[in-house]
Amino acid sequence: MPQTRFVYLLFLLLTLCGATVALAAPELVVDRGSFNFGTVAQGKKVQHTFTIRNNGDAPLQIKKLDASCGCTAAKPSTSVVSPGKTAEIDVTFDSGSFSGKVEKTVTLTSNAGRTPVYTFTIEGTVLEQLQVTPRQVSLGAVSSSTATQSKVSVTNNSNVTVKLLNVSVTSSSLQIKPTIRKAELKPGESGTIEISVLAKPEAKILSGYLHISTSHPQKKEITVPVYGSIQK
Numbered sequence: 001m002p003q004t005r006f007v008y009l010l011f012l013l014l015t016l017c018g019a020t021v022a023l024a025a026p027e028l029v030v031d032r033g034s035f036n037f038g039t040v041a042q043g044k045k046v047q048h049t050f051t052i053r054n055n056g057d058a059p060l061q062i063k064k065l066d067a068s069c070g071c072t073a074a075k076p077s078t079s080v081v082s083p084g085k086t087a088e089i090d091v092t093f094d095s096g097s098f099s100g101k102v103e104k105t106v107t108l109t110s111n112a113g114r115t116p117v118y119t120f121t122i123e124g125t126v127l128e129q130l131q132v133t134p135r136q137v138s139l140g141a142v143s144s145s146t147a148t149q150s151k152v153s154v155t156n157n158s159n160v161t162v163k164l165l166n167v168s169v170t171s172s173s174l175q176i177k178p179t180i181r182k183a184e185l186k187p188g189e190s191g192t193i194e195i196s197v198l199a200k201p202e203a204k205i206l207s208g209y210l211h212i213s214t215s216h217p218q219k220k221e222i223t224v225p226v227y228g229s230i231q232k
Helices: 003-023
Strands: 028-030 034-041 045-054 060-067 072-076 086-094 100-110 117-127 130-133 137-142 148-156 162-170 174-180 190-199 206-214 221-230
Touching (some): 086 100, 086 117, 162 190
Antiparallel strands (some): 045 086, 100 117, 130 148
């Protein structure tokens, strides 16, 4: 065999071997990267398991998992996923400090060739144990001679009976008289607190707070801002 042809074949063989080695890489595939947990009561822990697969021809290494906040924890079933195998990412979200719509993320960093970084999403709505409507009371124009009437509704979304024990007032500019119309709330029931408000003489800015004391162990007090404007 001529030396030139031998060198060419050797070069071609080495090139093909090099290409084969270069193609060996892990490939991260996620079955479903988002999860909607619907509506849960405040304080409940939501758990979900995401499944990942290594469709490559080299081991997939899970380097780290980063949650968007301390309320969310994530743990992989293994740190190395063999070619053709699957692994699970267990995610737990603690809803204790949240209300309304929430969205939390967990970011996975790996040695995958195409998508080394992937972000999982968990979302839904957290229902407060005791839900106040409205969250703040806008009175509009308030007089010092004729009382303005308004009300606040408290809904018990917990699974225990709750009592509204007392309503105290903090304000240097408003005279607020609260009346509890329904003190004992069974699960799912709502109660109303009616307020009668007068502006104090010489007041310039009308604002104050209602402090609603309850028997709920995790929600012993609810604070509701109250504000208005001077009636001309």
